[in-house]
Amino acid sequence: MGFGGTSFRTAIIAIPLAALVLLAPAAQVQGRAEPAQALPTDGTQAATTGTAGIDQLQQKSLAGKAIEKVKEVAKSAGDILSRVPCRSPKGDGKSMGSLPHVAAKLVAGKPVLIVAFGSSSTQGFGSTSPEFTYPNRLAAQLRRQYPGVDITVVNRGKGGEDAPEMMKRLQTEVIDVKPDMVIWQVGTNAVLRNLDPAETAKLVEEGVASIQAAGADLVLVDPQYSPAVNAKGENASRMVQLLGKVAELRHAGFFPRFEVMRDWHEKQSIPFDSFVVADGLHMNDWGYACFAQLLGDDIIKSVGQIKLGVAVPPNVQAYRPM
Structure with missing residues (x-):
């Protein structure tokens, strides 16, 4: 039930757990360190760069959708008690x-x-x-x-x-x-x-x-x-x-x-x-x-x-x- 790392949890502490699960894949993709590679010397460089650019756009798109879903879930969670006040x-x-x-x-x-x-x-x-x-x-x-x-x-x-x-x-x-x-x-x-x-x-x-x-x-x-x-x-x-x-x-x-x-x-x-x-x-x-x-x-x-x-x-x- 716990969140992931401490810094991640602190940054989005009010977001429900299930929403964090939705966000995790995009966060992991963005934060992964790739090993350094030598650039090709022939004409494959442009094709490789183009493919990488498409991948980056797709990753950003997935991340954006996940963030929007997080916001949507968080808002609905916050709205619950605004419908009827929760009084002691x-x-x-x-x-x-x-x-x-x-x-x-x-x-x-x-x-x-x-x-x-x-x-x-x-x-x-x-x-x-x-x-x-x-x-x-x-x-x-x-x-x-x-x-x-x-x-x-x-x-x-x-x-x-x-x-x-x-x-x-x-x-x-x-x-x-x-x-x-x-x-x-x-x-x-x-x-x-x-x-x-x-x-x-x-x-x-x-x-x-x-x-x-x-x-x-x-x-x-x-x-x-x-x-x-x-x-x-x-x-x-x-x-x-x-x-x-x-x-x-x-x-x-x-x-x-x-x-x-x-x-x-x-x-x-x-x-x-x-x-x-x-x-x-x-x-x-x-x-x-x-x-x-x-x-x-x-x-x-x-x-x-x-x-x-x-x-x-x-x-x-x-x-x-x-």
Whole structure:
């Protein structure tokens, strides 16, 4: 997920990852050093020079098209949140405060690896392009904030899964890559499949303990507030409550996505179709963008606290914005 070299990444830090892939071939062609060759002494010189000139024009044309595509994608990414402003929920918001490891590395300018672990809303179902998934939006935001740091966000989302399936791949796909931080989105499919919330919470607590034992910071993300989840009202409410309790007991970060999205709909009067796709479950580009923005804001707040030497007591380390 990371960009290429540091200077390249810094120069176009706000450009989404997929756009950089489009730009790479042209940049590589222009920057490649060719070995020196003796010019021919016969009449082939003009033909060779003509061919080289055509190649250069073609390369410039490809580079120009790639740059235009980059600009187009960057503009569409910027336009997402201008359609509807992304506002934090009102209330006594607290910083996550439980991200000392990743915050210390960002302050020191050391490389940071974040794993986004979850199901389809981590994978990005409902987004119109890979750069609009929440992990890619979060990566872009953090890179803008810390342009001198090598920041990588790895997407380990797999649609349809919940805690039982995720626990089977936790070691190999998350812990073994030695992340500095894990963002674990869980619980939605358990609600939709009528799994016992208490059993799900027990598995999640085991997973949280394993992640923390490996030395990574952790943020839990609960189910989304959407028509399909709300139809399972009792199960959804219980799941949200138990996941918050796990975060509190384990002194882990907690992003209450359910309450944040409820605030969008009930307090900010944003209709569901402005942040949820037609299936009534998955977020759209705006939903992912605002989710990533608010999550990124809280990571940045945590870094700010480390810079100021603020020690956050364990009993307030679970994030509560409402």
